[in-house]
Amino acid sequence: MMSSGSLGAEQADAVVVGAGHNGLVAANLLADAGWDVLVLEATGAPGGAVRSAEVTAPGYLSDLYSSFYPLGYASKVLRGLDLTRYGLAWRHAPDVLAHLFPDGRAALLNRDPDVTATSLEEFAPGDGERWLTAYAEWQHVAGPMLDLITTPFPPVRPGLDVLRRLRTGGALRLARRMVLPVRRLGEEMFAGAGGPALLAGSALHTDLSTEDAGSGVYGWLLVMLGQQVGWPVPTGGAQKITDALVARLTERGGRIRHDARVDRVLVARGRAMGVRTIDGGLYRARRAVLADVPAPALYLDLVGAAALPPRLVADLTHFRWDGSTLKVDWALSGPVPWSNRRLATAGTVHLGADLGGLTGYAATLARGELPPDPFLLVGQMSVADPGHSPPGTESLWAYTHLPFRRHWRTEEVVGHVERMEAVLESAAPGFRSLVVGRHVAGPADLEEANPSLVGGALGGGTAAPYQQLFLRPVPGLGRADTPVDRLYLASASAHPGGGVHGAPGANAARAALARDRTLTGGVYRRAVDTAHRAVYR
Template sequence: MTTEVVDAVVIGAGPNGLVAANVLADAGWDVLVLEATSEPGGAVRTAELVRPGFRSDLCSAFYPLGAASPVLADLDLELHGLRWRHAPAVLAHVLPDDRAAVLHRDPEATAASLAAFAPADGKAWLTEFERWRRIRTELLSALLRPFPPVRAGTRLLRRLGTADALRMARLLTLPARTLGEESFQGEGARVLLAGNALHTDLGPDHAGSGVFGWLLCMLGQDVGFPVPEGGAGMLTLALVRRLTSLGGRIVCDSPVSQVIVGGGRALGVRTADGGLVRARRAVLADVPAPILYHQLVGAEHLPSRLLTDLERFHWDHATVKVDWAVSGPVPWTATDVRGAGTVHLGGDMDALVKYGSDLSRSRVPDTPFMLLGQMGVADSTRSPAGTETVWAYTHVPRGERWDAARRERYADRVQAVIERHAPGFGDLVLGRHVAGPPDLEAHNPSLVDGAINAGTAAIHQELIFRPTPGLARADTPVDRLYLAGASAHPGGAVHGAPGANAARAALARAGLAGGAYAAAIRLGHRAVYGAG
């Protein structure tokens, strides 16, 4: 059997794997990406899922962190066909009485929407956005670059000063409901924060949820919630075009069954059909941490403490997603919702708290909170003129059985929520497609049981605790093996940081100081996991 030899093998052609491959190819490395499914993209793909001519994003759809990411900006993907498109309004949160808090890229417009709930909140919102503008560059660099963010952290501390840095550190720990109550008087601003926090698996009362809501709200003001023209798959296509232009290769329908380890070092991979690929310099894995360590590496090559920590790895919630082809615009009762690319549905703050509590108790919520996208509002190429492509997703507990009949019943419940705020929506539906947790995992094996963020965003599994207590770096206890997926710091969303961080770690290991780098990493791992 012939063994192929390359500088680096990347396992998985999701966005993080493709970013990692591009960074390595920029350095002149010979890179091979092996993808288990029939096409690249992972959770960033588009297809005519419901009806011909209606292009649906199979998983992720809008990308505030992608648009703001210094990692993706460095790749100049616009030169390879990526075009961002924006809806007239960024996001609307619809309350039970059909009032809506609307987030705009124009801060003054957002402030006016929120002042309708409480006059003082307009000024308070502008104060928050001014704080964001003051620290934006340093904060994003600290969040998305390798941990610890020494340079970015130093610049951020210098810009904030000690007193404000302590207050910022406190914000990182606050629940979204507490942050909203401390910062605003009216329900509009408070539900914007809580609803955006629910883009993670954290409820409004969970510690650390506030910063996620705050970050997404501020990004919405800053860069919007843009979508790629033509579908999410165009972001993947731009990454693929860039990689192949540099000589990188992608092979689909080629699942990896084993990372080959010898002498404590990753030597290459074995594919499911028995093929061997030797990696001269590195193996990078864009897969969830439990899959990498348990299935691809094996316990015999790993410290016992890491294996024990992996038993405590917490996944994020499962997901149910519904896509519709619609014969016309969604007939929202609240007219200012019609121009929003993203819509939050599912109630006021009490309902959001109950939804989060139901999930925490492993109960399927009676009234689902949902994120809804009306894609034609931002990008008219998604469906024939006068029609609309709509999707919504909501979280459900892990471990439930979701056969076809149950998925359809829950989709009926989701659609009923839309109908309450957009009477006549059901009459416009030309067709729909429902994906439960097993369907999402079948589409992308990294979405284990429908978990879309490769692990909880809770504070006990972030920073130095992601994916397990350790160094919060891409390096693993196996030399020249790097975790490049969303289980690694800084976690989920499409921004490319885990892939770029893994690629930079591989480049540092292979550099002139590679021996010293490897020795330092080994010392760090020994301190965390012990000598065994």
């Protein structure tokens, strides 16, 4: 080990900035390739937005950020790491999802397609069969679609597989579906209100509105995955995903340093050489630096504008965050007293609006205003995994979107929590009387606990089409490679974006390995540089 005053006070083949799940995935894949890997995490614990703790009352476990993981369960990236060997197991709620309408009806998604179909049939004759047809169509393309989403851009092989399965006409129809607003998609697929509500509520897990182009594909993807694999939770909480990734990495010799906040990527002759932490610590990277941080933080803060093409710096001024988030966890002394008992067995509940209400809610957010009747995404964690709380009780959470802001007044957050609880009390009279503990995480709280959640934005940037694929995070940077040699973006700001599936981390690891396959990486790097010059000259 070299002296603390020299570059390389600690050395590794790869230095990974950030121990979120993407950073840990990248570190694991590099360790699998025989690389010596060091992960530097700014906070006191690994996991980023995949963590659990008791924050409401003793004996009540809360997933602090994310909870239900259809993409994680289906992800070839996570599955390829064989995390079950490191303690990860999955559980399912009896019903995947329930969407409650203002009139008290509910549309149900269940892992049994016939149960889902029966629920939708209640909203319009024939909608049950329409659901089964739509699910059969999904099954035909599910494999290549997931590959299309999670592999590096451009996804040539998955795209060819989709084309082979659907032929030209079918592929063109699928392409059209992928750009439809979710309201339009729901109208085309169903006659009644149930199916469109399941689609639209699921699309609003992102920052897109029901009228935004591309929102349909998110709703379609989530409900079809829910039908195919459910929306499972890790047994024992989200933390188990992080624990498994950490255990796997350390078994392979990987190291993690906590409370090691990086404030600079060290660049010499256009190449990333290592990083510096805020306490002056210097870490040399012999082969690569991978950053599991938001794109603006990497480029503007850690690298600095002087080391970047001016056009890239200008493009970053147009980078758009997804919306801010307000999340509340409750410890309840009993199950949620839903007026409609169909909701009692659903792991996730969409609450507070029909399709028209969802459109109005999204429009209010777009105007930068707080919705008076917020749409809630609710998680009944003890329904999904009884170990989250004592027998006969419930560990409940709900979150709602806010307009994106870095700063919120305390009274605004407190007032909106009251609105959230009013929505719950309306749907479940007596809810408030069961509360024995509560934990509120506003946008500032989320960012303080996890610096990557800027302004409480959970997705690493908007899911809108203008900031996806080869446009993510800005035009020309659709891959993990950056204009700095041996520096890779491994966060949700990179393609394919948010969600717990590990693809950005895996893509960054693959890019680093590809760059390193020759003695100098010259051929690979010249190709990357040529592509970047075409965009930034």
